[in-house]
Amino acid sequence: MAIRDALLPEFDQEVANTRKVLALVPDADAGWQPHPKSFSMGDLSLHVANLLGWGVSTMTATEFDMAPAGGPRWSPPVFASAGAMREHFESNVAAARAAIAGASDADFMVPWSLKNGGKTLFTMPRAAVLRSFVFNHIVHHRGQLTLYLRLRNIPVPGLYGPSADEK
Secondary structure, eight states: OOHHHHHHHHHHHHHHHHHHHHTTOOGGGTTOOSSTTSOOHHHHHHHHHHHHHHHHHHHHOSEEESSOTTSOOOOOOOOOOHHHHHHHHHHHHHHHHHHHHTOOHHHHTSEEEEEETTEEEEEEEHHHHIIIIIIIHHHHHHHHHHHHHHHTTOOOOOSSSOOTTTO
């Protein structure tokens, strides 16, 4: 089995679950945050929506430097509205799925590095980066976002089975 054929079903499942959660983020609560050190709901939802874009850069480059020497530091996109966040997510879904579907097994084994100011934070094969830095990262922050929804009394959807709100 090709690596892409093993990754795409997981990708599709996590995209569908993420789509359910992002659909519930209201503009009215975009600035709400559970703690001063936490993301706002809008910024957290946009972070989740943005993470699949990292899948594209993982598959099309061999490294990403968050603060390259002589260049601008990476800065996250700014939340404008829930609708714009969901559009950003869907654009990233299409681009990431195409990048994964078009890759060969050899492409998935190419080492990819995350850097900060030229310092390597980690290097792994692209397949591992997709699973850990992209897919698992989305699951992690999506879990945070479901808690934000719960704290705002917004019913949480089932992701891997029914939620308490669906019983």
